[in-house]
Amino acid sequence: MTILDLDNFETDFWKDVDKRATWDQIIPGELRDTTPVTLTKEVIARFAKGVGEDNPLYFDEEYAKTTIYGGIIAPPSIHILLMFACTTTEDWMRSPGTINAGQNWSYHVPIRPGDTITMRGTALDRFIRKDRLFAVHENSFTNQHGEIVCTGRGQTIRPA
């Protein structure tokens, strides 16, 4: 179990750039290298604040208990953070110039403080359209009970 440490995250996305798969090297279906992370109440609150989510459901246990959720949960959009928290500095999603073209995400079991989340990610497909190099990624996140938290598909334009 690795508690996510936001303060020691590598913010230089040029680091290890030569070790990352380029569009030519991406093999559709190949799994990305991922590590499970544990999300504390503090990490959830910090994510919520950073993205402007001010509903007390995400940080106030007394309020959260009165809702259908029965306690604090993470904002559904926390997969945005998990995409980088669960991958390494050699992961191609960090490649400078990666341009997001669109996303769809489906949500099932909400993440709660103390949950350990595992990511499974692939580039399911790649193609060239209008002179641009695309990758299609599919990701799923599960909790420590083996339950699906959320799944998502996205497209990025890869740096040429």
Next chain:
Amino acid sequence: MTAEEQFNKVDEGEVITGRPFTVSRDTIQAFADASLDYNPLHFDDNYMKNKFGKTSFDGVIMHGMQNFALITRTLTDWLIPRGGFHRRLETRWLKPVQLGHTITPVVTLQSKKKTEKGYWLLFDVEVTNQDGMLVAMGNAMAEFIDVIPGKR
């Protein structure tokens, strides 16, 4: 209140306008610190003088997922007090969003759908900038549900 009662209390055609959001270097930094996405597209003015294939940008751009998070907030701000459960969001980015731009998500409850076991809401999503131009479009789904999945 049961899921069915909550479902019956909302009306098709309701328009939900999100809070306007103005992009600055501070908002980009805050989003990067929250999302851990430090791509130079969002920080490095010199890097942004490059061409990206056929595309060139006029300076740094907002994270696409900032837009995703703002749409999510618009939906959940409306859903949580009504007992609704956010189930799905699909987005397409149409235009880059730049420093100084103000974007506003607008979500319309396009239809309600009862399935065998569920009470579903289907939303259309549009995000426009300060000039009224569409920068993102999408669809979303929410459910009224008696027990949240995984609740212990």
